[in-house]
Structures are given as structure tokens and as C-alpha cells.
Amino acid sequence: MEETVNKYWPSSLPKSLSYRLGERPLHEYVKENAKKKPEKNAYNFYGRKLSWKEFGLQIDRFVGFLKNRGVQKGDRIGLYLQNCPQYIIAHYAIGRLAAIVVPINPMYKESELEYVLNEAEVKGVIAGQELYERLTNINRPTSTLQFIVTTCYADYLPEHPTLPLPRELIEDKHNFDDTADMKEILDHTAPISESSPIDIWEDIGLMVFTSGTTGRPKAAMLPFVSALFKTAATSEVNQVKEDDRALAVAPLCHIAGMVMGVNLPVYRGCECVLLTRFDTEAAISAIEKYRITTWYSIAPMNAAIINAPEVAQRDLTSLKRNLATSFGIPVTKELARKWSHITDGCLLYEAAYGLSETHTCDTFMPVDHIKYGSCGIPTYETQIKILDPFTSEVLPPDEQGEIVIKNPGVFKGYLNRPEATSETLKDGWVHTGDIGMLDKEGYLFFSGRIKEMIKCSGYSVFPEDVESLLNEHEGVLQSAVIGVPDEVRGESVKAFIVLKPSIAGKVTEQEMIDWAKDKMAAYKYPRCVEFREELPSTSSGKVLRRKLKD
Known part of the structure; x- marks a missing residue:
């Protein structure tokens, strides 16, 4: 895929990564910033x-x-x-x-x-x-x-x-x-x-407990170089500059929030406005008052601001780029259009694909060739392959399989878990347990977790796919999908839906099922719908399907 990926590598970016202050741990960057x-x-x-x-x-x-x-x-x-x-x-x-x-x-x-x-x-x-x-x-x-x-x-x-x-x-x-x-x-x-x-290549600087779909969380051991490499790469591909002013609201304990709020300001030497957590008015006021130029958000945050009362009278025009993650609500072309309208042109696009074991941000979105629905293309020094989950053969473009990744940021293994380490880390490749595909242009598409895949009448159904379709309903604010036992079909799809306040009480569960039946393949549409006021989620906004299963 190397030639295909290079085709869409932005001409404004260098082809190779160099570190602003050299190959040193980020705490040394703090000392240089304080000195200079x-x-x-x-x-x-x-x-x-x-x-x-x-x-x-x-x-x-x-x-x-x-x-x-x-x-x-x-x-x-x-x-x-x-x-x-x-x-x-x-x-x-x-x-x-x-x-x-x-x-x-x-x-x-x-x-x-x-x-x-x-x-x-x-x-x-x-x-x-x-x-x-x-x-x-x-x-x-x-x-x-x-x-x-x-x-x-x-x-x-x-x-x-x-x-x-x-x-x-x-x-x-x-x-x-x-x-x-x-x-x-x-x-x-x-x-x-x-x-x-x-020794930044060998010494462990971070232990991040992964949420895991089964069993207790595991501590992924990341060397100091992981933070340096991923922060430098993320800064470069998103063209963050020293005179930028960033807004940080994502949880710092989460790997993505850590890159954007803890590491990026230190690496680039730019100012960061830090909030304890997201609040619609606080975020709007921060952007307006401090002339924020760059923001990493979760898509529901952008939706909340778009729907805020009198937001059209607020000045959000300082924003130039907004990296966002599709948790609960997808980053769509329509959401980006509305965001551009209220910010007078700020780009909104999917931040990246990544996981704790790779210190996240394994891909990025070329801003001159944004492809909504995808996670972008591999970042610096990163290889991504799609493997057949059963044969481990490399699959061609446009075929779904397990996403595997290799780059200088990958972890050293799980603490006290040699068997889990050997299952996930093989010859430097991280076997993510995620299902996705690379298209002919080298863009990565994420479909879901292998262990969350639903088997309906022999067909494979990925929760994110059904959720994306459900979210096209004008009354759906947020959705989450799981598999439930079905004596005839093996499993059936059950959907948990949060309705928009304007629609709540005006649509029934059966009407939602009928709508989905009309929009989706017969094996895929939800046989059961449950309306909820909110969905269980992590502090970063990721919906916890396993809690819905419980």
C-alpha cells in the first residue's frame, strides 16, 4: 500500500519525521521550553x-x-x-x-x-x-x-x-x-x-490499562519513545505550530487526551487552555475569549455546541482545525458542514485510528483529501495490514479483516501477561482485534471489534455499521448495538437508542424497528429497540457495549 498512501500524502508535509529538539524524552522538552x-x-x-x-x-x-x-x-x-x-x-x-x-x-x-x-x-x-x-x-x-x-x-x-x-x-x-x-x-x-x-527505546514511561472487551484490564507498557514519536507525528501531520493555542477537554487519563493535552503543548511549545471536563458554555467561552486555533474533541461535543442556544451570535472564527473522534456520534460530512458554518470555515475531520497499545494516532486525515467515514491514512513510519482472522493471510483492498499495525510507538507488552502479549504482539506487529479494511486509496475504515461482532443467521454484523445507519434517523441522538441470543438466528441485533429531545415520545420502538427494516439488510436490522435517556460510556465518551450486555 506504500505507493497508494504516498499518493495522498499532503505536499505541505515532509516525507520523513524529525524531532523539534531531537530524540529526547518529552520532560526534557519542558526544560528547554522553560529555558528558551x-x-x-x-x-x-x-x-x-x-x-x-x-x-x-x-x-x-x-x-x-x-x-x-x-x-x-x-x-x-x-x-x-x-x-x-x-x-x-x-x-x-x-x-x-x-x-x-x-x-x-x-x-x-x-x-x-x-x-x-x-x-x-x-x-x-x-x-x-x-x-x-x-x-x-x-x-x-x-x-x-x-x-x-x-x-x-x-x-x-x-x-x-x-x-x-x-x-x-x-x-x-x-x-x-x-x-x-x-x-x-x-x-x-x-x-x-x-x-x-x-533509554527512551527500552525504558517504560507509561502503563495504560486497556478497557478490554473480556477479562480484567491489562496494563500496556509503553516506552518513553512512544510518547515522543506519536506526539511529534501528530503535531507534524496536523501542522500544529508554536503560535497555536489549543483547547484540551478530553480526559488526560485517556491515551488520546494525553497526546493532545499533556504531550502536544510540551512538544510544540504552544499554549494550552485546559478544562477539567467538557461543558458546552465553558468550551464556547474558551474558544471565544482565548482565540483557540486547534481543538481535539469528541463528536458529541461538536454537536452540543452546534445545537447551543444563540451559538450563531458567538465568535468561534479563531478555530482553524478540529480533530474529532466518532464516539456515540460519527464525524460525518454533514456534521463538518454545520461546524464550518458556525466557525466560519474551521475544518472538522476524524482525528485518527489508534489504541492504547500503540499510543494511538496511527493514522491521520489529509486535510486536502478528507474522506468522511474513514480514519485517514497511516502516519509516519507506520505500516498497516488487514489480515484474514482465520488464515492470517494479507487481504487485498476493500476486504474486511483484522487490523494489524507496526511503528516505533508500539508497546513492549502487557504487565504480567505473557500469553496475552504473545497473542497481541507478534514480530513487532500489534494484532488489534479490530475489524477494518484499507480501500484502494490506502484509507483505513474501522468496522468494530472482532469480539463484539454479531453472528446473525451466519452473517457477520458489526455494531458500528448498524449504529451508523441508525444515526441517520432524524430523531436519533445516539445509539449502541449488541447481539442477543436468538433460538432461530443464533443472535439478533438489539439497539439502545437515545432520542433527540424534540423527538422523544413521538416515535415508538416498533416504528424505529420498521424504519430500520426498510433501511438495512434483513439479517442486520435490529429486532429489538430500547429507548434510554443516556448510554453507559467511558470518561472519553466511548460507549461501553459490554455494560449494555450485562
């Missing part, structure tokens, strides 16, 4: 601006604290926080000691926490104060946990916030007897500017 542009804004948190100099100094101070607590190379430190500057400071301080960042979803409850802490043998946790009680309520505390740092998000708010605040940012500060307070640490700890020696 100390007064420039690094992060803006609801109006609280941190310069690169201040950001770098606070990382130095947290490095001092961690070293005093005995943190050293290979130790695992958990980050159990909502989006906040403290998350990013801790992330880079951990890396400076060649220790390993373990992101922990702030939605995790006690049993999920217990599993992650024990599985990764976490030595220390930095937690939001509202999450501390969950840590203390774990039934089986990890034997390796030696310290907890708590933080109040409001410690980083300005006296007069410039954007609407979520609830967790207006809580009073709490003090706990058995934890260290991050503000006290950053106010009083002596800074350490040195970094521990790192």
Missing part, C-alpha cells in the same frame, strides 16, 4: 496562566518531593485526578526520575482501584481530594503503596475565573492526616533540576 521562552504561557486553567518558567519550576519541586519519598527508576506512580495542571506537573516529574506514570480513571470506584493498584504494584498515588475516600475504602489495600498526595483543584484557580466552573472546582479545600498536600509540596520543596538517565 520562560515568560510565554504554557497552560491556562480557567484564567490562571502558568508560564513555561513557572511550569518547569513546579515540576522541579515535585521531582524533589518524589525523590525524597524514595521514588526511583521503574517505580509506578498513579495519577488519580480530573484534568488539572497538577496532573501534568506530576506526569512530567515522574518521568524525570525514570519512574512510570500509571493513569487511573477518576471514574473508578473502590474495586476497580484495588485491582489497578495491586496489578501495577503502585508505590504512590496523586489524587484529587474528592477521590481520596475511595482510596481509603479499598477492601484489600496494596502492599506496595507507600504514600498518597492529595490536591484541591481550586489551588490553581485565579481569584476571578474567566470561564464557568464545574462543581469539583468550587469545593472547599480538605486536609487529611495521612496524605501530603500538593500545594504545600510545590510551595516549600527544594527543586531538583537533574533528570535520571533514560
Whole structure:
């Protein structure tokens, strides 16, 4: 596929990837930014601006604290926080000691926490104060946990916030007897500017727990080079510049949010406006007030802004590019058209295909040849093949099979899971477990997970395919599809649908089934429909079909 892919490689992009400050871990980029542009804004948190100099100094101070607590190379430190500057400071301080960042979803409850802490043998946790009680309520505390740092998000708010605040940012500060307070640490700890020696190709810098469709989550071990390579590639193909101003709202604990909110501003040296989570008015105000030029979003976020009252009177014209992910709502040509209309020309397109095991962003969308419905073409130094799931033979264009990927960003394996590692990582190729195809032009199309595939009367049905068709109904806001047992057909399709407020109560389940029957192949249309007010999802917006199955 190399010649086909090169045909659509944008002429404005170099054919090979080079690193802005050389082949170094990203925490070294922070130090260079602090040295070369100390007064420039690094992060803006609801109006609280941190310069690169201040950001770098606070990382130095947290490095001092961690070293005093005995943190050293290979130790695992958990980050159990909502989006906040403290998350990013801790992330880079951990890396400076060649220790390993373990992101922990702030939605995790006690049993999920217990599993992650024990599985990764976490030595220390930095937690939001509202999450501390969950840590203390774990039934089986990890034997390796030696310290907890708590933080109040409001410690980083300005006296007069410039954007609407979520609830967790207006809580009073709490003090706990058995934890260290991050503000006290950053106010009083002596800074350490040195970094521990790192082999970026071999040393693990990140352990990301994959959601997994079956079994408990597995910790994918990613070397320091994964973050550097994928961030540099993503910056280059999307033409992010130093004078850009990015908006970060996706969860930093999620691999895509990490690339866009934690890594990209540091690599490129551009300013980032950081929000704890998405809020329609806060996002609109941030774009308007701070003249945001680039944004990574989830498609429902764009839909929420498009449908916001009086959005036509708001000034969103600073936006030039908007990478988006199709979770719940697909990134379609029609959605992009509406987005372009309210932003006066901002491009909206699918961000990428990727997964935790590859540090995501394995593809990108050429902006001069956008193909809606696809995930774009392979990024730098990336090979993608489609294999027959049964014979492992390479399939020709336009045939569906398992997506397999190889590039410098792939993981080293799953922690303590040699069998799972050998099943997924083969000769440097990641066997994703996803079904997709490459078309004749080299664009990747994602169809769904092999293990979520539904077998109806011998036919293979992919949930994303049915969901995409259901979402064409004028009353459907969001949909999710699973397979349910059927004595005659083996399995049948069941659809869970969230209706638009204007349609709710005006259409019945049977009417929706009849509509689908008219629009889809006989083996594919849902035999059962259930209306819901919302669908279970991850913090990044990805619908959790396995919870619907439960």
C-alpha cells in the first residue's frame, strides 16, 4: 500500500519525521521550553496562566518531593485526578526520575482501584481530594503503596475565573492526616533540576490499562519513545505550530487526551487552555475569549455546541482545525458542514485510528483529501495490514479483516501477561482485534471489534455499521448495538437508542424497528429497540457495549 498512501500524502508535509529538539524524552522538552521562552504561557486553567518558567519550576519541586519519598527508576506512580495542571506537573516529574506514570480513571470506584493498584504494584498515588475516600475504602489495600498526595483543584484557580466552573472546582479545600498536600509540596520543596538517565527505546514511561472487551484490564507498557514519536507525528501531520493555542477537554487519563493535552503543548511549545471536563458554555467561552486555533474533541461535543442556544451570535472564527473522534456520534460530512458554518470555515475531520497499545494516532486525515467515514491514512513510519482472522493471510483492498499495525510507538507488552502479549504482539506487529479494511486509496475504515461482532443467521454484523445507519434517523441522538441470543438466528441485533429531545415520545420502538427494516439488510436490522435517556460510556465518551450486555 506504500505507493497508494504516498499518493495522498499532503505536499505541505515532509516525507520523513524529525524531532523539534531531537530524540529526547518529552520532560526534557519542558526544560528547554522553560529555558528558551520562560515568560510565554504554557497552560491556562480557567484564567490562571502558568508560564513555561513557572511550569518547569513546579515540576522541579515535585521531582524533589518524589525523590525524597524514595521514588526511583521503574517505580509506578498513579495519577488519580480530573484534568488539572497538577496532573501534568506530576506526569512530567515522574518521568524525570525514570519512574512510570500509571493513569487511573477518576471514574473508578473502590474495586476497580484495588485491582489497578495491586496489578501495577503502585508505590504512590496523586489524587484529587474528592477521590481520596475511595482510596481509603479499598477492601484489600496494596502492599506496595507507600504514600498518597492529595490536591484541591481550586489551588490553581485565579481569584476571578474567566470561564464557568464545574462543581469539583468550587469545593472547599480538605486536609487529611495521612496524605501530603500538593500545594504545600510545590510551595516549600527544594527543586531538583537533574533528570535520571533514560533509554527512551527500552525504558517504560507509561502503563495504560486497556478497557478490554473480556477479562480484567491489562496494563500496556509503553516506552518513553512512544510518547515522543506519536506526539511529534501528530503535531507534524496536523501542522500544529508554536503560535497555536489549543483547547484540551478530553480526559488526560485517556491515551488520546494525553497526546493532545499533556504531550502536544510540551512538544510544540504552544499554549494550552485546559478544562477539567467538557461543558458546552465553558468550551464556547474558551474558544471565544482565548482565540483557540486547534481543538481535539469528541463528536458529541461538536454537536452540543452546534445545537447551543444563540451559538450563531458567538465568535468561534479563531478555530482553524478540529480533530474529532466518532464516539456515540460519527464525524460525518454533514456534521463538518454545520461546524464550518458556525466557525466560519474551521475544518472538522476524524482525528485518527489508534489504541492504547500503540499510543494511538496511527493514522491521520489529509486535510486536502478528507474522506468522511474513514480514519485517514497511516502516519509516519507506520505500516498497516488487514489480515484474514482465520488464515492470517494479507487481504487485498476493500476486504474486511483484522487490523494489524507496526511503528516505533508500539508497546513492549502487557504487565504480567505473557500469553496475552504473545497473542497481541507478534514480530513487532500489534494484532488489534479490530475489524477494518484499507480501500484502494490506502484509507483505513474501522468496522468494530472482532469480539463484539454479531453472528446473525451466519452473517457477520458489526455494531458500528448498524449504529451508523441508525444515526441517520432524524430523531436519533445516539445509539449502541449488541447481539442477543436468538433460538432461530443464533443472535439478533438489539439497539439502545437515545432520542433527540424534540423527538422523544413521538416515535415508538416498533416504528424505529420498521424504519430500520426498510433501511438495512434483513439479517442486520435490529429486532429489538430500547429507548434510554443516556448510554453507559467511558470518561472519553466511548460507549461501553459490554455494560449494555450485562
